[in-house]
Amino acid sequence: MTAPTAVRRVVIGDVGGHATALFAELVRLGADPGTGRLPADLQVVQLGDLVHRGPDSEQVVALVDGYLTHQPDQWTQLVGNHEMQYLRQPVFEWPERLHAHAIETMRRWWGSGQLAVAATVESAGEVHLVTHAGVTAEFWETVLGSPRTADDAADVLNSLAAQGSDDVFRAGVMLRGSADEGPVGPLWASAATELVPSWLDRPLPFSQVHGHSTVFDWARDRFRAAEPIRAVTSVDRSARHETTTLAGGRIIGVDPGHGRAPVHPWRGWPG
Template structure:
């Protein structure tokens, strides 16, 4: 398998069964959706929640399967809490939609064969970025990971924990009805209540973060999702549905577009340039 190349890295937030939107965005980046091929200069990281809500979750999974088969290391697939639904027996939360057995088995196969991870790290000319489904809380970084200084080291530690099903990786706080938890894990942390407040209190980040799962900004209601004190910190990109928060020398970027049964009216992946995925190795 060819080594990854420095170039564009497109990070996709939650897709939620929106096959048409996903296909369009990939095509716009130069991908051959039918063949599952990516341009030589492009790597895709999809940060989980491929399924549920939208019209064609099986189609989305079939699309990803083509890319994993044909494009190899150019496609990095992460798990979200909706994929986790098919990894735990019994599932840890109720969701009214259920995949058929074939597609549930596909998710489990990706997990067992390590084609699906929990964290990715991207190297940029000015530093590194950690990509996870829900973001890395300050408490999880410090208490569970031992305060790694690089995104690559953090991703390696998270994925090592996940490979032996260490429960802290899947630790949920307020999203599953428990109290707000600044040590909530990278699959479940709530952006406006756990992720961002944990780092704003700490005052600095060790590296940049990119996450999906939830947004600190409600795109439909145009209001903060969490403590209203967050509002002055939010840099809101309506066109792409990205929310950025500067904390010290680093940035947290949320890219959950908020798709539901219908797709968001405007959204885009986060495209990093002169970038190289360094984890998973």
């Protein structure tokens, strides 16, 4: 046994089927370039959307399966709306379909509880809630029952998901254009039009880290969100991280925005 070392927690944003980009970032963080093995002090939270868009979704699933099998204490895998297409009734049209083996692997994760909806990470002495797309104020209040801490919110989210709650998986403007059926859930909230605006008129109970979408459009180098949000959001172009500072906490977006081709540079969020 070696002495325990200080732990580095890194949140990895949307991978979008880019195994090479994911592997390169893990190697930068200290993974063995030959075997991929994570260094002992590194803990990764990947916040979903491992698959679709890029050329090698199946390879991404296989890589993550290796971590969940061989270094399970060092890899936390969250579910994104793209994984969900294979785990519940599909809710949107997508031109790709993964190979059966990758689908089987993700269904095994889901069945065994290795694929979660929410996790927490501590940064700067504060516990942050991590979900794929973020928890809106309406969802926090009406579905979660206004939990005061990120840990409580994560527990409620994961137990609702385990019960198959439709609320957790509800889409918003990206699919339906309205919230008539109830508040958008943490796999679908759009950062610029749903997530961040929902917290402008009340204090955040805790900070959040999310992927899925951003208030800053990296490709066009301009904000998608309106002025009150621009004024309180800082962007790190070399890492593709954005931080919106509001009353009560921060909302941190870490989706690098990979498309059919990967973007460069981008980084995991080190807390």
